[in-house]
Structures are given as structure tokens and as C-alpha cells.
Amino acid sequence: MDTKIIRIADPLNVKDSELTEAAGIIRAGGLVAFPTETVYGLGANALDENAARKIYAAKGRPSDNPLIAHISCMDELPALVSAIPETAEKLAAAFWPGPLTMVFHKKEIVPYGTTGGLDTVAVRMPSDPVANRLIRLSGVPVAAPSANTSGRPSPTQAAHVIEDMNGKIDMIIDGGPVGIGLESTIVDVSGGMPTLLRPGAVTLEMLTELLGEVAVDPAISGPVSADVKPKAPGMKYRHYAPKAQMTLVEGTADKAAACIAREALKAAESGKRVGIICTEETRALYPDGVPGIVLRVIGSRGNEETVAHNLFAVLREFDDKDVDCIYSESFSGENIGRAVMNRLLKAAGYHTVQV
Ligand code: AMP
Ligand code: MG
Numbered sequence: 001m002d003t004k005i006i007r008i009a010d011p012l013n014v015k016d017s018e019l020t021e022a023a024g025i026i027r028a029g030g031l032v033a034f035p036t037e038t039v040y041g042l043g044a045n046a047l048d049e050n051a052a053r054k055i056y057a058a059k060g061r062p063s064d065n066p067l068i069a070h071i072s073c074m075d076e077l078p079a080l081v082s083a084i085p086e087t088a089e090k091l092a093a094a095f096w097p098g099p100l101t102m103v104f105h106k107k108e109i110v111p112y113g114t115t116g117g118l119d120t121v122a123v124r125m126p127s128d129p130v131a132n133r134l135i136r137l138s139g140v141p142v143a144a145p146s147a148n149t150s151g152r153p154s155p156t157q158a159a160h161v162i163e164d165m166n167g168k169i170d171m172i173i174d175g176g177p178v179g180i181g182l183e184s185t186i187v188d189v190s191g192g193m194p195t196l197l198r199p200g201a202v203t204l205e206m207l208t209e210l211l212g213e214v215a216v217d218p219a220i221s222g223p224v225s226a227d228v229k230p231k232a233p234g235m236k237y238r239h240y241a242p243k244a245q246m247t248l249v250e251g252t253a254d255k256a257a258a259c260i261a262r263e264a265l266k267a268a269e270s271g272k273r274v275g276i277i278c279t280e281e282t283r284a285l286y287p288d289g290v291p292g293i294v295l296r297v298i299g300s301r302g303n304e305e306t307v308a309h310n311l312f313a314v315l316r317e318f319d320d321k322d323v324d325c326i327y328s329e330s331f332s333g334e335n336i337g338r339a340v341m342n343r344l345l346k347a348a349g350y351h352t353v354q355v
Pocket of ligand 2: 145
């Protein structure tokens with residue numbers, strides 16, 4: 001298949017005329033990758049089971065891993081969900097449009113092909129102007145998982161999408177690098193207690209401040225066994241995975257850096273290529289210019305949003321450079337650091353070392 005790649009001249013001031021063709025493709029059952037504020041999405045008509053099937057095929061994604069339906073405004077929600085609980089109204093007022101997904105009981109119109117066989121549907125209203133406008137122009141809710149090959153790090157730049165999807169989908173919209181760099185926060189509002197299923201830029205702290213009590217799904221911080229029907233099925237699969245074995249070193253930054261530097265030098269001496277994820281604060285604790293070691297400053301500990309922003313691009317770069325193993329420092333586990341640690345733990349297959 002020929003994939004048409006278009007570039008939005010000014011993504012903050014996108015013109016409808018730039019998105020007309022893309023909206024037509026989605027309406028006709030095709031696939032369009034587009035930028036959002038979280039990561040790039042791979043969009044199709046969420047009400048068309050056939051179109052959903054194409055998403056699973058293009059990504060190589062297991063079909064019991066449900067898709068998030070994206071809407072452009074609140075008026076589009078009642079068509080998809082059987083009830084809008086008060087909690088959801090509060091969350092929508094505070095965080096929509098934005099990087100928050102909510103799980104509701106679905107209406108019949110939403111096909112099981114979109115929800116991975118579940119009676120619930122996950123819905124998000126993106127704030128990114130290109131994403132929001134494209135959904136509005138399509139006139140249908142847009143199912144959009146991350147636009148990566150299943151199992152690879154999510155795409156945060158159009159180049160990542162082109163790497164994974166060129167030749168497999170109808171169109172890729174290049175709207176420049178995304179803002180946040182991690183997938184949306186997911187909260188289940190379909191039961192009694194709101195439950196955090198996936199941490200993201202809308203943090204647990206922000207949710208708790210708004211709602212009082214919020215439950216946290218145990219799968220966020222640990223592996224889920226293979227026979228569990230996943231609540232947020234992204235948790236079941238080894239997501240966000242770089243090709244190399246990754247080790248996450250937990251402990252104070254100084255001790256972690258010392259441990260990583262030692263292990264990396266050993267590995268490099270034995271002929272391996274090693275990727276290291278460090279921070280502005282710890283950069284000076286690592287040796288310079290050692291052959292076989294790729295050292296990357298992922299951001300600043302003082303501002304973990306920068307770490308979130310760069311994480312997936314750095315993991316992809318390590319793939320491109322064919323490193324054999326990756327060592328990463330760990331992060332706070334609070335606020336956006338909770339989402340960063342969740343993705344790092346998954347990328348490492350929960351392989352951690354304490355120092
Ligand atoms: P992505 O990995 O970017 O495609 O995000 C999709 C993720 O949203 C899935 O892997 C699930 O974790 C979550 N999700 C989608 N629909 C539901 C649902 N009905 N219930 C719970 N989680 C869902
Ligand atoms: Mg994904």
C-alpha cells in the first residue's frame with residue numbers, strides 16, 4: 001500500500017483544508033496516523049469493526065487489547081456510553097480536552113471489535129488541535145491506539161510512525177513532535193470507586209485532589225499473570241519494549257550512577273554495545289567517550305516532564321544503534337514520575353536491581 005505523508009504547516013493553527021482528505025479516509029474505513037498531545041495515534045472509525053480490524057493488522061496487535069475511542073467534544077460522548085457517572089462529569093470538566101481516558105459501559109453501537117470483546121469502552125478527548133480537528137471533521141469517533149508496531153516504544157515524532165507504519169496505512173499526518181510523550185492516563189469510572197488503570201500526565205495526585213479517593217490497579221507497578229483477563233490490557237503485554245534487555249537500577253541517583261557506570265564498562269570491555277539512560281544531574285558521574293557505550297541524558301530530575309517527553313525517543317534510538325543491553329536510572333514514582341516508572345518497568349520487563 002502507498003502511504004501518503006502530509007505535513008501540517010503550522011500545527012497550532014491547522015486549517016480544515018489540510019485535514020479534509022484525512023477525514024475522508026477515516027469516514028471511508030481507512031487508517032490515518034496523526035499527532036496528539038500524548039503520542040502519535042493510528043486512527044480509524046471506532047464504529048466500524050472492519051476498520052478496527054485493519055488497526056490490529058497494521059500494528060500486529062493482539063485483538064483482545066482494546067482501542068480508545070477519541071471524540072472532539074462533550075456532545076459526542078452520550079452516543080457511545082450507556083451512562084455518564086458524576087465522577088466522569090467532574091473529570092471531564094477538569095481534564096478534557098486533555099491526556100485523560102475514561103472507561104465507561106458501552107452502548108451497543110460500539111462494536112466488540114473496537115473494545116476487544118469488553119462491555120466497556122475507553123474514551124478520550126484530545127486537546128491537540130490537529131487531533132481534535134481531524135476527529136471533528138471525520139464526523140465519527142476515532143479509535144486510535146499508539147501508531148507503533150505492537151511491542152515497540154510508542155511514537156513521539158512522525159519519523160517514528162514512518163518507521164513502523166509506512167506502506168501499511170493510508171496516510172500519516174506529520175504535526176511535529178508531541179508535547180507529553182507518554183500515553184494518556186486511564187481511569188475506570190464504570191464501577192463504584194474510580195480506579196487508575198494507567199498512569200500518565202494527569203497524575204494520581206491530581207485525580208485524588210479532585211475526587212478524594214482513587215483506587216490504583218495493582219498491575220501498574222507489577223507484572224500480571226498470563227491467565228488474567230486484563231482490565232487495562234496494555235498491562236498484559238510487554239509494551240514499550242526496546243529490542244535490548246533493559247535493567248532499571250533503583251536507589252539514590254549517585255549510587256545508581258556508580259553501579260551503572262561499573263556494569264556498563266564491564267559489558268563494553270566484553271565487546272557488548274551498551275545504552276545508558278542518565279539525567280542532567282548525574283551526567284558527570286559517567287565516563288566520557290567509551291567505545292561501545294551510548295550515553296543519553298534523558299532529561300532533568302528537577303523536571304520529570306522532560307524525562308517523559310524524551311523516554312520513547314531514546315528507547316527507539318537504542319534500537320536503531322543496535323545496543324545489546326540498556327541500563328537506566330530510576331525516577332521519583334510520584335506525579336509524572338509514576339508514569340515514567342511504569343513505562344520503564346515495562347520496558348525492562350520488570351528487571352530491576354536495587355543499590
Ligand atoms: P494504546 O496502548 O495506546 O493503544 O492504548 C490502549 C489501551 O487503553 C489498552 O491497551 C488498554 O490498556 C486501555 N483500554 C482501552 N479500552 C479499555 C477498556 N474498555 N477497559 C480498560 N482499558 C481499556
Ligand atoms: Mg500502545
